[in-house]
Amino acid sequence: MTTHLVWFRNDLRVNDNLALAAACRDPGARVIGIFIATPLQWRKHEMSPRQAEFIWQHLQSLHAALAERGIELFVRQADGFDDCVGFLQNFCETQKVDALFYNYQYELNERQRDAAVEKVLSPGVVCQGFDDSVLLPPGSVTTGNHEMYKVFTPFSRAFIKRLNEGLPECVSAPQVRKTTMPEPQKLTVFDYPCQPIDPNLFPCGEKQAINQLRLFCRQSVVDYAQQRDFPAIDGTSRLSAYLAVGVLSPRQCLHRLLKEHPQALEGGGGAVWLNELIWREFYRHLLVAYPKLCRHQPFISWTDNVTWRQDDAQFVVWQQGRTGFPIVDAAMRQLSSTGWMHNRLRMVVASFLVKDLLVDWRQGERYFMSQLIDGDLAANNGGWQWAASTGTDAAPYFRIFNPTTQGERFDGKGEFIRQWLPELSRVPDKHIHTPWVWAEKQSLTLDYPRPIVDHKQARITTLAAYEAARKS
DNA sequence: AGAAAATTGGC
DNA sequence: CCAATTTTC
Numbered sequence: 001m002t003t004h005l006v007w008f009r010n011d012l013r014v015n016d017n018l019a020l021a022a023a024c025r026d027p028g029a030r031v032i033g034i035f036i037a038t039p040l041q042w043r044k045h046e047m048s049p050r051q052a053e054f055i056w057q058h059l060q061s062l063h064a065a066l067a068e069r070g071i072e073l074f075v076r077q078a079d080g081f082d083d084c085v086g087f088l089q090n091f092c093e094t095q096k097v098d099a100l101f102y103n104y105q106y107e108l109n110e111r112q113r114d115a116a117v118e119k120v121l122s123p124g125v126v127c128q129g130f131d132d133s134v135l136l137p138p139g140s141v142t143t144g145n146h147e148m149y150k151v152f153t154p155f156s157r158a159f160i161k162r163l164n165e166g167l168p169e170c171v172s173a174p175q176v177r178k179t180t181m182p183e184p185q186k187l188t189v190f191d192y193p194c195q196p197i198d199p200n201l202f203p204c205g206e207k208q209a210i211n212q213l214r215l216f217c218r219q220s221v222v223d224y225a226q227q228r229d230f231p232a233i234d235g236t237s238r239l240s241a242y243l244a245v246g247v248l249s250p251r252q253c254l255h256r257l258l259k260e261h262p263q264a265l266e267g268g269g270g271a272v273w274l275n276e277l278i279w280r281e282f283y284r285h286l287l288v289a290y291p292k293l294c295r296h297q298p299f300i301s302w303t304d305n306v307t308w309r310q311d312d313a314q315f316v317v318w319q320q321g322r323t324g325f326p327i328v329d330a331a332m333r334q335l336s337s338t339g340w341m342h343n344r345l346r347m348v349v350a351s352f353l354v355k356d357l358l359v360d361w362r363q364g365e366r367y368f369m370s371q372l373i374d375g376d377l378a379a380n381n382g383g384w385q386w387a388a389s390t391g392t393d394a395a396p397y398f399r400i401f402n403p404t405t406q407g408e409r410f411d412g413k414g415e416f417i418r419q420w421l422p423e424l425s426r427v428p429d430k431h432i433h434t435p436w437v438w439a440e441k442q443s444l445t446l447d448y449p450r451p452i453v454d455h456k457q458a459r460i461t462t463l464a465a466y467e468a469a470r471k472s
Numbered sequence: 473a474g475a476a477a478a479t480t481g482g483c
Numbered sequence: 484c485c486a487a488t489t490t491t492c
Contacts, residue, residue, distance in 0.1 A: 229473095347473070386473080398492045399474050406474090459475085463492060 002026070003095060005125075006033040007088070007102040008073070009110075011132055011246035012058040013206050014065045016170040018130035019101040024071075024174035031177060032095060033066055033073040035059055036087060037190035040079035041109070045377070046369040049195035050339035051245065054373055056194060057204040058247050060187060065206065067184045070177030075187045081113035089120050100125050103132035103246075106287050107377050108294035134281055135159075135168055135250045138288035141281075148289035149282075150392045156278045163254075164265055170251050201338055202241050202373060209242040213253060217260040217270070225272040231331070231342035232415035237273065240374035241340070243280070250277055283382035286392060293381055296362055298390035303397070305469035308360040317452055318353050319367060321420075324451035326433055327407030328352050330420035337420075339373035344410055350387035351401035356458040358465060361388035389466070397466040400459050407433040423447045 004023040011017050012035075023031050042052065063073045078087045092100070100121060105111070118127045131137040141159050142148060149155035197204075203212070216237045220227075227235025242248040254277065257270050264270035287293050298304055317323055321332035331345035341349070346368075353364045365384040369375045385391025389399065411417055414432030418425060423446065424435055431438035439446045 344473090351474095395473070396492090400492090402475060456476095459492095467492090 001028065001030055002098040003030045003032065005092065005095065005097040005100050006031065006071075007100060008033055008035045008062070009102065009105055009246075010244070011103045011249075012055065012062050013209075013247050013249070014062070014069070014173040015206060015210070016172075016249045016252050017103070017246075018132040018171060019103045019128075020174060021171040022128065022130065023099070023101040024177070027177075030179050031071045031174075032097075033062075033071055034088075034091060035062075035073065035075045036084050037075065037077040037192065038080055038084065039077065039190060039192040040083075041081050042192055044080070045109075046366050046375075047192075048339060048369065048371050048373060048375055049193040050197055050371075050373040051241075051375050052190075052192045053194035053197055054202065054204075054241060055245055056190070057197075058206075058245060061205045063184065063187060065173075067181065068176070069174050070179050070181050071174070072181055072184075075190070077188075077190050081109055082116075084113055085116045085120055088117055092121060092125050097125055100127045101130070102127075103130045105133070106138060106284055108291050132249065133246060134284055135254060135277070136162055136281065138285040141285065148285060152279065152282055152393045155282050155285075156275060159278050159281065160265055160274075167254065167258075168251050170249070170255055195339070197373065198338060201238070201340065206247055209239070209247045210252070212242075213237070213239060213248060213256050217256045221257060221261065221273050222269040224270070228272070229344045229410050230416075231334075231345055232411055232413075232419070236343060238340070240376075240379075244374040244376045244379075250280065253277055279382075280379055283378040286382065287378045293385075294377065298361075298388075299385055299392050300390050300394075302470050302472075303388070303390040303466070305472045306358075306465050307469070309358040311357065311359065314357050314452060315353075315359055315363060317449075318349070318357060318359070322449050323352070323453075324436065324449040325352065325403040325407070326414065326417045326421060326424060326435060327411055328403050330411075330417045333420040335368075335371050339371060341372075342416075344406075346383060347387055348401055348403060348406045350384055351395075352403050354388045355400045355462045356403065356453050356455060358458070358462055361385065361390060397470075398463060400462060402455060402459075404433050404455065421448070 006020050006023045014020065059075055066073045078084050121127055141155065141162060220235065224235060227233045239248060243250065257264050257274060261268060261270035264274045290299065293299065319332065321329035323329055328349050331341055331349050335341040350364055353359050354361045361384045365380055368380055382391060386394045389395050389397035413429050417432055424432065427435045427438050435446055435448055436450045
């Protein structure tokens with residue numbers, strides 16, 4: 001009997017899992033799965049304790065879902081990616097594995113690890129990888145010159161054209177297999193700090209994720225275009241965490257969207273959310289086309305000449321949400337309390353760190369990874385490079401958000417701010433974005449800091465710093 | 473996916 | 484004078 005091994009990584013689901021489906025295609029084969037925790041590597045990559053918890057929870061539900069189908073899932077631990085190689089070699093020997101199936105991860109360390117694994121296992125074990133975490137394979141959407149698009153809008157246009165020529169189809173969850181299965185055993189916990197997740201925000205389970213996707217596409221996706229910028233409104237899909245660890249696939253998102261709104265591909269209802277899915281693809285495709293993005297390098301080289309301010313005190317104040325700018329602080333507290341931040345606010349706090357405090361965007365990128373339940377290198381790096389004006393199709397360097405104006409525009413009445421900054425509860429709506437002005441008028445002291453920078457001055461300083469870097 | 477300054481065009 | 488629009492950073 002042949003044995004097929006599915007190596008699970010960022011694809012913790014049974015539905016629409018290309019590697020799993022391929023491994024199960026031969027009804028006679030024995031199919032087993034493995035997940036290898038790599039705490040050392042996770043630490044290096046700054047994986048957040050909430051994402052670790054999210055992975056842990058979904059390993060348990062995946063373990064159960066696979067067991068029901070006659071597929072045993074082994075959860076094991078190695079230290080770093082290097083250790084996976086020998087580990088898998090051993091595992092394949094003892095389990096008499098004939099073929100390995102896995103879904104690609106596109107980050108550099110991950111790709112190097114996979115190459116090393118394939119080298120060690122072949123030709124004894126036939127290895128097969130799949131483009132599973134994207135709608136279209138990286139490198140398959142290119143300009144006339146067969147180059148990766150560097151600007152989003154033409155990329156998106158070409159992408160949608162490709163989708164119109166033929167959609168990537170979903171594959172179903174594997175059937176129950178006839179092979180006998182050992183009694184499922186309790187999973188051993190991996191050696192990485194975990195942090196509790198609010199089950200109301202991120203319910204655990206593939207079924208719950210699919211349900212959330214259905215509800216969003218049915219009820220909210222049309223309003224997404226109007227509502228997504230207002231953090232006090234629950235107007236976003238909040239599916240990023242499921243996409244990040246692969247409890248959902250982008251194909252499932254696309255098909256569910258088109259089922260409810262067939263016009264989304266023609267710019268109709270739901271098109272704005274579709275574009276967000278395409279942003280996710282854009283950043284993944286870029287990561288493959290430009291490996292330097294995995295190496296802490298900016299896309300636009302001259303931005304590396306900016307003299308960043310090395311001010312740990314201000315960086316910590318930003319992390320803690322005590323900058324004195326209410327919208328920034330509320331957002332930072334939402335992040336540390338829940339592991340998630342509204343996308344509009346990600347732009348606001350990133351712009352503030354980089355262009356008001358002039359802190360190196362890589363410090364912000366790292367901190368986000370250490371906190372986000374939906375941490376994903378491509379999207380997070382893309383977002384930070386966008387905000388810092390160091391990336392492809394990024395905001396021009398002179399585009400600097402005014403944190404007060406952003407608050408006024410997107411949280412006018414301060415509903416979101418009040419939710420996270422109870423110390424401002426007494427401040428009237430009119431002054432919620434400038435509490436220091438109100439406190440002065442009332443001649444009282446708030447348990448809330450004054451702004452740590454003068455935005456107007458900071459703006460001038462930052463413009464000069466970028467300007468100097470550009471000319472050097 | 474900006475903001476502030478400068479200019480225009482209505483009165 | 485003042486709001487709308489354009490230009491500049």
